[in-house]
Structures are given as structure tokens and as C-alpha cells.
Amino acid sequence: MNDTVKYLLDETRIPKAWYNIQADLPRPAPAVLHPGTMKPVGPDDLAPLFPMALIQQEVSLEREIEIPDPVRDVYKQWRVTPLYRARRLERVLQTPARIYYKYEGVSPAGSHKPNTAVAQAFYNREAGVRKLVTETGAGQWGSSLAFAGSLFGIDVQVFMVRVSYDQKPYRRALMETYGARCVASPSSETQSGRDILAKRADHPGSLGIAISEAVEVAAQRDDTKYALGSVLNHVLLHQTVIGIEAQAQLELANDYPDVIVGCTGGGSNFAGIVFPFLGAQLRGGRKIRVVAVEPAACPSLTRGKYAYDFGDTAHLTPLTKMHTLGSTFTPPGFHAGGLRYHGMAPLVSHLQELGLITSTAYHQTACFEAGVQFARAEGIVPAPEANHAVRGAIDEAIKCREEGVSRAILFNLCGHGHFDMQAYIDYFGGKLKDLDYDQAELAMALAGLPSVPEPA
Ligand SMILES: *Cc1c(COP(=O)(O)O)cnc(C)c1O
Numbered sequence: 410m411n412d413t414v415k416y417l418l419d420e421t422r423i424p425k426a427w428y429n430i431q432a433d434l435p436r437p438a439p440a441v442l443h444p445g446t447m448k449p450v451g452p453d454d455l456a457p458l459f460p461m462a463l464i465q466q467e468v469s470l471e472r473e474i475e476i477p478d479p480v481r482d483v484y485k486q487w488r489v490t491p492l493y494r495a496r497r498l499e500r501v502l503q504t505p506a507r508i509y510y511k512y513e514g515v516s517p518a519g520s521h522k523p524n525t526a527v528a529q530a531f532y533n534r535e536a537g538v539r540k541l542v543t544e545t546g547a548g549q550w551g552s553s554l555a556f557a558g559s560l561f562g563i564d565v566q567v568f569m570v571r572v573s574y575d576q577k578p579y580r581r582a583l584m585e586t587y588g589a590r591c592v593a594s595p596s597s598e599t600q601s602g603r604d605i606l607a608k609r610a611d612h613p614g615s616l617g618i619a620i621s622e623a624v625e626v627a628a629q630r631d632d633t634k635y636a637l638g639s640v641l642n643h644v645l646l647h648q649t650v651i652g653i654e655a656q657a658q659l660e661l662a663n664d665y666p667d668v669i670v671g672c673t674g675g676g677s678n679f680a681g682i683v684f685p686f687l688g689a690q691l692r693g694g695r696k697i698r699v700v701a702v703e704p705a706a707c708p709s710l711t712r713g714k715y716a717y718d719f720g721d722t723a724h725l726t727p728l729t730k731m732h733t734l735g736s737t738f739t740p741p742g743f744h745a746g747g748l749r750y751h752g753m754a755p756l757v758s759h760l761q762e763l764g765l766i767t768s769t770a771y772h773q774t775a776c777f778e779a780g781v782q783f784a785r786a787e788g789i790v791p792a793p794e795a796n797h798a799v800r801g802a803i804d805e806a807i808k809c810r811e812e813g814v815s816r817a818i819l820f821n822l823c824g825h826g827h828f829d830m831q832a833y834i835d836y837f838g839g840k841l842k843d844l845d846y847d848q849a850e851l852a853m854a855l856a857g858l859p860s861v862p863e864p865a
Contacts, residue, residue: 735854
């Protein structure tokens with residue numbers, strides 16, 4: 410039997426359009442509100458931060474949005490990404506399940522993030538932007554935007570969450586190799602950063618704080634804009650190339666997923682693999698079960714409140730309705746830095762409210778255990794974030810064994826862990842702790858949610 414089964418498509422099969430799930434929703438997601446007026450934001454409110462092309466994608470109801478040729482040309486370097494059938498893992502698990510994974514680690518930055526970084530850099534350059542400012546957690550997004558900026562001749566400045574800055578020096582080096590400037594956040598370069606440092610000089614940082622710093626810098630100059638690596642509708646949209654390709658590849662495999670599993674930080678890689686399949690379901694196609702997997706230490710979908718909240722800690726962003734742990738919540742410094750965001754993409758949150766997806770949370774050692782089992786069977790070392798999806802998929806496969814049924818399980822292997830080997834060293838050394846979020850801090854952060862009048 411051929412052990413490695415890889416479903417490859419040539420570059421002519423790179424999707425020509427992204428899929429916009431907003432066209433197929435049974436109910437539209439709640440509006441984004443201006444925190445001053447509590448009225449829906451308009452394009453002009455967002456214009457200081459984003460180019461108009463991306464603002465239009467944010468609110469578009471078109472089902473398909475054409476991928477510009479210069480973006481497809483860059484995608485050709487690593488897309489179509491492979492879809493594998495995990496036969497060896499199936500054997501190790503003695504499961505009748507058919508496990509498939511889409512591997513996004515083949516991009517230059519090693520994750521799914523360049524799918525949107527390249528698109529965002531392109532639209533910003535078209536709008537004459539010279540500099541992009543952003544935040545990064547584990548460094549995956551920062552290095553992806555640094556890569557994209559280098560291709561399109563845009564300067565990139567990255568505020569990197571302090572704990573990851575210290576834990577992951579190689580990611581910082583990668584950003585600098587691509588020509589970006591990387592600053593530990595909270596920093597003394599912004600008012601938001603200085604305010605935090607005044608209260609706690611050794612603050613470990615959070616994505617919420619780093620976003621405040623980046624937004625603050627971007628809003629100061631016309632030729633400088635902000636870029637976000639997850640959460641927003643246009644980011645989720647760009648990631649749908651993952652699911653669209655997977656649909657064609659599963660057709661080659663003559664199969665269709667019963668279950669799709671993805672890990673969720675802000676929700677973008679999950680949306681990327683899931684939305685095209687959910688869209689097909691919403692248009693009358695086959696029903697799938699969808700599982701979002703998040704860390705127990707930062708459980709926005711499973712423990713957060715579905716409420717209007719700010720996207721950042723200093724409250725510089727608009728209000729979006731999402732599952733949130735509160736914008737002042739600082740998750741403990743666990744190793745899946747890319748999953749440490751206090752909120753969840755509004756579209757992913759909305760789908761959970763509609764009952765179209767489910768979510769579950771795992772502690773980090775259970776995820777690393779799954780990641781190691783996966784690496785020993787399939788050869789690829791997953792990123793710590795991706796280990797959450799691996800855990801979820803393995804548990805689905807075990808369920809199949811226990812129930813004696815064969816289901817097709819598809820999961821997104823959103824990145825490799827080559828820059829995260831310190832996390833594996835810590836795991837093997839028994840140093841990884843199963844952190845829980847601080848109940849009191851969560852209660853306090855939730856009590857601080859902005860009060861928003863219910864729409865009439
Ligand atoms: C950034 C990142 C995540 C989390 O972000 P999402 O928007 O939820 O996808 C997960 N995995 C990897 C490898 C990442 O780089």
C-alpha cells in the first residue's frame with residue numbers, strides 16, 4: 410500500500426476568487442459600531458487604518474471576490490498546498506476514520522498567514538501606502554507581513570508581544586531578515602505602551618496591547634496603515650483559498666468530509682478551511698460537523714461572552730460583536746502564542762450563535778502529546794497552535810474507533826513548528842504547565858465590557 414497519499418494540483422488550479430460567506434448567511438452578522446456614537450461604522454471611519462479596497466471587502470455581500478493577478482502570481486510560489494491522507498496516523502490510532510490534512514506550512518513564512526499578508530500588502534501598495542504597522546503574537550503574522558512587505562516594497566514595523574519576543578528570538582530574526590523592524594510590546598514608543606509600562610514595568614504584553622500600539626502609530630500618518638493578521642472579515646476571506654483548494658483535492662480523493670477541525674486564535678485559518686464547505690452546505694449541499702479547537706488558557710469561544718467589545722486594550726478600535734474574554738484580559742504565557750487573543754472573529758462567533766459550528770478547548774500538554782504523535786507518524790512537526798487542531802482531529806478519529814464507524818475527518822495543519830522547538834524542548838523536559846486563565850481576572854475583564862444599547 411502506498412503510505413504517503415498526497416493530493417496535488419498544479420498552479421493553474423489556484424482559486425481565481427476568494428469565497429465570501431457573508432453572501433450565504435441565513436442572518437447577517439451584527440454591525441460594527443463606532444464606540445463614540447454607537448452607530449454602525451462607515452468606510453470613512455476605517456479609512457485612516459485600511460485602504461478602501463480592503464474596507465469594501467470587509468462589508469461586501471458578493472459571493473466571489475476576484476483574486477488580483479499579482480497576488481495569484483505570488484501564491485504560485487507555494488500554492489496549491491498539499492492535501493495529505495494521514496494513513497500512517499490512522500494505523501497508529503487503529504481507527505477506521507479517514508484522516509485528511511491540508512498543509513499550510515509550505516509557505517515561505519511557514520504558516521497560512523502569507524495568504525492574507527500578500528493580499529494586504531498588494532492592496533496597500535495599490536493605494537500608495539509606504540509603511541504598514543502591525544502586531545504579532547508568536548511572530549507568525551509579523552514574519553508573514555515582513556515577507557509580503559519585502560515583495561511589494563513596503564516598510565513594515567511589528568509590535569511583538571513581550572513574552573513571545575523573549576521566547577522566540579528566531580521569529581524576530583526572520584522578520585529582520587525580511588527587512589522589518591520588530592519592537593517588544595508594551596513599548597515606550599507609543600502612548601498606549603507607556604501607559605501600560607507605567608502600571609507594570611515587566612508586563613508580558615498581549616495581542617490587545619500590541620494592536621493598540623500598532624493602531625496608534627498607523628493613525629498618525631497618511632502614508633502609513635495598519636494590517637491585522639486575523640479576526641477581520643477581509644482576512645478570513647483571503648484565507649478561503651485553503652478550503653476552496655481542499656474541496657477540489659477531496660474531489661480527487663473521491664471523498665467528502667464528515668467533520669472539519671481547525672484551531673482558533675482569531676479564527677482565520679479555521680475560517681479558511683471551513684467557510685467554503687459551510688457555504689456549500691448553506692446553499693443546499695452536504696451537512697458537515699465543524700469543530701473549532703482553542704486553548705483552555707484563552708477560551709473565547711467556549712467560555713467567553715458573546716458581546717460587543719473592543720479589539721484592543723487601549724480601546725482605539727471600533728466595537729464588534731464577538732465571543733470575548735474582555736479586551737483587558739491578559740492570558741497566561743503559554744506556548745501557542747498565536748492563540749492568545751481575547752476575542753474571536755465576528756463571523757466565526759456569529760456562526761457559533763447560528764449553531765453552524767461547535768467549539769472545544771484543550772490544555773497545552775494534551776495538544777503537544779498529539780503533535781508529537783502526529784510528527785512520529787507523518788513526519789511533519791506542527792506549530793504549537795496547529796497542535797490544537799491535531800488534538801481535535803485525533804480525538805475525532807478515536808471516537809470513530811470506539812463507535813466502529815468510518816468518517817472522513819479533515820483538519821488544517823496551519824503551520825510547522827520549526828521556529829517553536831523551544832516549546833517542544835520544554836514539553837519533553839516536563840516543563841509545560843497546564844495553565845488555566847485566572848477566574849478573577851476574567852470576571853474583572855468581562856465586567857469592564859462596554860455597554861451597548863440593544864438595537865430596536
Ligand atoms: C496565527 C496563527 C494561528 C492563529 O490565528 P488564526 O487567525 O486563528 O488562524 C494559528 N496557527 C498558526 C500556525 C498561526 O500562525
